Amino acid sequence: MKRIGILTSGGDTPGMNAAIRATFKACDAMGMETFGIYHGYVGLIAGRIEKLNHAQVENIMHKGGTILRTSRSEEFKTEDGRKKAYRMLCAYDIEGVVVIGGDGSFKGAELLNDMGVAIIGIPGTIDNDMGYTDFTIGFDTAVNTITNEIYNIRDTMRAHDRVGVVEVMGRNCGDIALWAGIAGAADLILTSECCMEWDEAAAKLMDFKLRGKLTSIVVIAEGAGRAADFAEFVHNKTGIDIKAIVPGYVQRGGNPTASDRVLASRFGMRAAELLKNDIGGRAVGIKDNKIIDVSFAEAIATLDCFDKKLYDFSNDVLARF
Ligand code: F6P
Numbered sequence: 001m002k003r004i005g006i007l008t009s010g011g012d013t014p015g016m017n018a019a020i021r022a023t024f025k026a027c028d029a030m031g032m033e034t035f036g037i038y039h040g041y042v043g044l045i046a047g048r049i050e051k052l053n054h055a056q057v058e059n060i061m062h063k064g065g066t067i068l069r070t071s072r073s074e075e076f077k078t079e080d081g082r083k084k085a086y087r088m089l090c091a092y093d094i095e096g097v098v099v100i101g102g103d104g105s106f107k108g109a110e111l112l113n114d115m116g117v118a119i120i121g122i123p124g125t126i127d128n129d130m131g132y133t134d135f136t137i138g139f140d141t142a143v144n145t146i147t148n149e150i151y152n153i154r155d156t157m158r159a160h161d162r163v164g165v166v167e168v169m170g171r172n173c174g175d176i177a178l179w180a181g182i183a184g185a186a187d188l189i190l191t192s193e194c195c196m197e198w199d200e201a202a203a204k205l206m207d208f209k210l211r212g213k214l215t216s217i218v219v220i221a222e223g224a225g226r227a228a229d230f231a232e233f234v235h236n237k238t239g240i241d242i243k244a245i246v247p248g249y250v251q252r253g254g255n256p257t258a259s260d261r262v263l264a265s266r267f268g269m270r271a272a273e274l275l276k277n278d279i280g281g282r283a284v285g286i287k288d289n290k291i292i293d294v295s296f297a298e299a300i301a302t303l304d305c306f307d308k309k310l311y312d313f314s315n316d317v318l319a320r321f
Contacts, residue, residue, distance in 0.1 A: 001118070001275050003033045005049065005094045007074075008066040009040035009101035009108070013124045013138025014256035015264040015285045016100050017060040017067055022268025023098050023122075024057045030276045035094055037294055039069045041076035041108055042083045042102070049092055061261055064141075064253045064271055070101075076108050086115045092240035096275040098125040098268075102136070103300055106283055110296035118280025120271040121296060122264075124254055129173035131302035132294050133285025137267065140259045142169070142251045143179040146219075149247050150184030154217055161214035163234070163242040167227035168219060169251055176251070177221035178311055187216035189318045190230070193306035196315075198230060209240060213321045266291050 006023055008016045024034045036056070038048040060067055075081035089097065096118035098108040102125035113119040123130050126142035146168050157164040166186075170176045174191025181189035188204060190196055201218070208216050220227055227244035234242050256264070263286065270284045270291045283299035284294050294302075 001095045001278055002273050003031060003035060003092070005035045005089065005092070005097040006068065007037035007040050007044060007097065007099055007125065008068045008070045009105035010070060011097055011102065011125060012066050012070050013126050013252065014064040014141040014254055015137035015260035016124050017063050017065070018256060018261045018264035019100050019122050019124065019137060019268045020066070020068060021060055022056040022265040023139045023272050024052050026065050026272030027142040027275070028054075030272060032272070035092060036068050039096070040092065040105070040226060041073035041085060042071040043069070044088060045075055045081055047088050047091070049088070055073065062255050064255055072104070076282050082108070082111055082115065085112060089117050096120065096280060098122060098271045098275070100137070102127065103130055106296055106300055108298065110281070113281045113296065118275060118278060120274050120280060121270055121283035121299065123283065123285060126176065127170045127173045128175040129171060129304045130285070130299065131304040132283065132299045133262060133287065134163065135286055137264045138252075138256070138262055139175065140263075141254060141256045142176050144257050145251045145254055146247060147175060147183040149250070150180065150217055151221070153245055154215070157217065157243070157309065158215045160241070163216045163218065163240055165218040165220055165227045165231050165242060165244050167222055167244065167246045170221050170223060172223040174188070174221040174223065174306055174311075177219045177313065178307065180313070181219035182310070182314050182318065184217065184219070185318070186219045186305035186314070187213075188218040189304045189311065189314055190218065190224045191221040191306070191311065194308055194311050195224060198233050201230075201238070202234045205234060205240055206238045208321055211321060
């Protein structure tokens with residue numbers, strides 16, 4: 001393979017740039033040219049494609065966002081849209097493409113791969129909701145960002161003897177809530193995988209208060225409900241002074257952690273190696289600290305596995321008062 005393309009798709013995530021850089025450099029070292037495809041599948045269909053050079057991937061390792069921009073494409077979900085994308089790749093003589101994104105992006109990648117272009121997927125989403133890989137790029141950074149937010153919030157909640165409920169992203173996956181909740185010493189974590197009734201949660205917070213714990217931090221995953229609704233519910237039920245905080249997109253931006261940078265670089269290395277060997281249709285991942293690759297079908301079908309034991313340990317043991 002002589003020419004490959006690379007694109008970022010879906011929600012951006014810190015570490016995408018590190019993956020672009022590593023893929024470019026690995027391909028360059030192996031004698032392959034890399035073409036940047038801008039704005040994900042939207043840009044692929046529209047032909048927003050240019051050859052990348054070393055200067056373009058200089059000084060991007062530490063930057064959040066994606067230099068290639070990203071999008072969610074409705075047109076690419078149609079057969080007609082994918083045919084346009086395929087024709088565009090043929091026009092540029094691009095034989096393989098690295099797609100950095102989440103499961104939605106991988107579904108499109110699999111269909112494009114079936115049309116005859118070798119596609120490799122790199123998992124990039126803060127949600128960490130892809131079961132075939134232990135970690136996705138950006139998750140560690142998002143967890144660190146929320147952990148720091150929790151400590152800031154705790155300071156001001158403590159000063160007023162308040163309860164703070166922090167709503168975090170993750171779509172239907174509670175991993176950000178669980179990990180940031182543990183790292184932030186949360187007193188209660190609510191996720192959609194392990195749903196605790198809000199009545200029970202309110203009773204728990206009241207019990208904390210009656211036993212002298214005047215400040216508590218609750219972390220709620222967006223899939224488990226809105227922080228504002230939970231705060232209103234608890235206040236109406238118990239009279240507790242409770243504030244809802246939604247950090248929102250703050251957790252999707254920012255400099256990637258060292259761990260995300262290294263993970264992204266390892267993924268980029270494997271993606272380039274696969275394409276060099278004319279292998280497509282694979283999603284790169286990490287299991288037990290080893291880089292792996294599996295078929296897109298397996299990557300998409302492997303259900304995300306939430307660590308219920310860790311969740312119970314956090315709520316039942318770490319949060320004891
Ligand atoms: O998938 C990443 C993610 O940030 C989710 O955590 C969140 O639910 C969603 O994207 C937000 O999407 P948008 O960028 O369209 O607001």
